[in-house]
Amino acid sequence: MSAFNVKPSNGWIHSDKLIAKQGATYAVRYVGCMEIKVSMKQLDFKTRSSVAKECINRVCETLRLKTADKKKKVDKKVLRAIAETPNLMYAGTNVNLNISSISLTLTSLDTNQIIASHEMPRISFASGGDADTLDFVGYIAKDENELRACYVLECGGGLAKDVIATIGQAFELRFQQFTNKSPMMCDLGTTLGSISPAMGGDVDKDYYNDLPGKVPPDVEPPPVPPLPTVVLPFTTLPPVQSPNLIDLSSELSSEVSHEAAQHEYVNDIVARDRDVFDMKPFTHPSATGFSNKDPIGNIEGEIWFHGQISRAEAENLLQKDGDFLVRESANTVERQFVLSGIQDGNKKHLLLIDPEGVVRTKDKVFTNISHLIEYHYENALPIISAESALVLRNKVARTS
Known part of the structure; x- marks a missing residue:
């Protein structure tokens, strides 16, 4: 089996030591997630990439961050793989995204609460958006209840390429730690309207984090990544008992309803008490x-x-x-x-x-x-x- 990931020509933005320990941190905006209904291993590489990009599109269109393309045709395999509507809990939250070879963690800048955390073995894929969503990144991860979703982040100011490359570096380090061998990560085809290898420069990549030995098609190398902070450990908070900003179907109503990675290197971790998308609910005010x-x-x-x-x-x-x-x-x-x-x-x-x-x-x-x-x-x-x-x-x- 030959290596299928190579460092960007200019090297990684961060040192391996940083990514292996405290991780690099980016200030981005979390905009929502889409449930993924199939294992990534059931899909060919091209479909995986299309799934991630369609999730980015769906979330952005729902929040009116881009105009919906009604003429666009989406592959039936992609449609079967994703839920019909996005989960918008915490959408619009400004977060610190911490990327290390251990996990990806999203922490609210306003409250310092962790709203999502995925261990690296449970993250399968990361991709930038298409030509209409250049500032967005999506990563597909499986929570400890074995439910998958594509988490979408808005990375303004040209950060999207850096975020993708840093995730790629974390995948590579995780693979090295697992095998104690040379880098054997993956990067995957071009995304967005990016520079072709023939024109020189590094192409924007999709990154694929999978069981060693299950290699995606031969593709070319990856690009580059940013900075650090320490985030609080993941803890489970009690679920929200009642909703806020209740959408009124009728003002006269006397009652208001109350709501109350697949990179499978080794272990199936015992599920903890958290919700469907691994999104930690905030403590109810009365609590x-x-x-x-x-x-x-x-x-x-x-x-x-x-x-x-x-x-x-x-x-x-x-x-x-x-x-x-x-x-x-x-x-x-x-x-x-x-x-x-x-x-x-x-x-x-x-x-x-x-x-x-x-x-x-x-x-x-x-x-x-x-x-x-x-x-x-x-x-x-x-x-x-x-x-x-x-x-x-x-x-x-x-x-x-």
């Missing part, structure tokens, strides 16, 4: 003793607050995608506030204060309603509810 002292804050002074207007009146004020306002509901015993907005032509209404009196999204607790609104407005981050996203672009000002 931490946290509560907003004044969740309403000085909302009366905000131009986007319209007071007690009806749902119909709010919808009449929403004219184009991105329009939003906040109103006070007249149909609740305790004061409740509703974010009304429009996305893809659909009017949406989200409750802003959860049953415990806390203003929060699935990955962040806010001091009050104004804090939540301004945070998402100024950072152009989508507010996630169920499997939809609402982007706050245009403040609808009250007239009096």
Whole structure:
């Protein structure tokens, strides 16, 4: 068996010692994941690459980070391999991505909570996006409940190639550690509109992390990677008891429903108590003793607050995608506030204060309603509810 991975011509960005120990860390944005329904070993290499790229596309299209190409035809093998809709829990979270030969870990920059962690033997594949998603990277991993997903990251500022190459270096080191032999990792065909080897320079790569001896087709070498930090150890947190930002089907409703890698080198690790996609839920506010002292804050002074207007009146004020306002509901015993907005032509209404009196999204607790609104407005981050996203672009000002 011949080696099927070679260092980039300029060498790795990081030292092997760094990647083997604390790892390199990138500031990126986690945008969601797609469940993968088949083992990567059941697919040929080209299909694996297509699966990863389609997952990146699906997540980006759902969050309107790219325009959907309705004419694009997707291979049936790819469609059979992935779920119909993405999991958007924690979508839009700014994270530190730590890459080492031990694991890939995503840690929220705002809360320092680990939202996903995958040991290297459970990661099978990593790929950049296609020509429309050059700043995105997806990696396919299996959690300890044997469920696979493709996790999608936005790597702005040209970081995507560095992230992919660093993952490739981690795969190679893991392989070396496993075999105690020379580098025998994999890199895989070109991605995006990248430079061909004949033109010189290193091509953007997909990386493949698999059982030694199961070699992908002959392909060429990989590119290059960035920096370090130490993250907290992975710990399991209790599941969230109730949702936040409840999507209202009817404001008159008296009850609101409560939600409560395949690189298989050696071991099947005993599953721990974590959720389907290996995404750690955040502690429920009441479990931490946290509560907003004044969740309403000085909302009366905000131009986007319209007071007690009806749902119909709010919808009449929403004219184009991105329009939003906040109103006070007249149909609740305790004061409740509703974010009304429009996305893809659909009017949406989200409750802003959860049953415990806390203003929060699935990955962040806010001091009050104004804090939540301004945070998402100024950072152009989508507010996630169920499997939809609402982007706050245009403040609808009250007239009096």
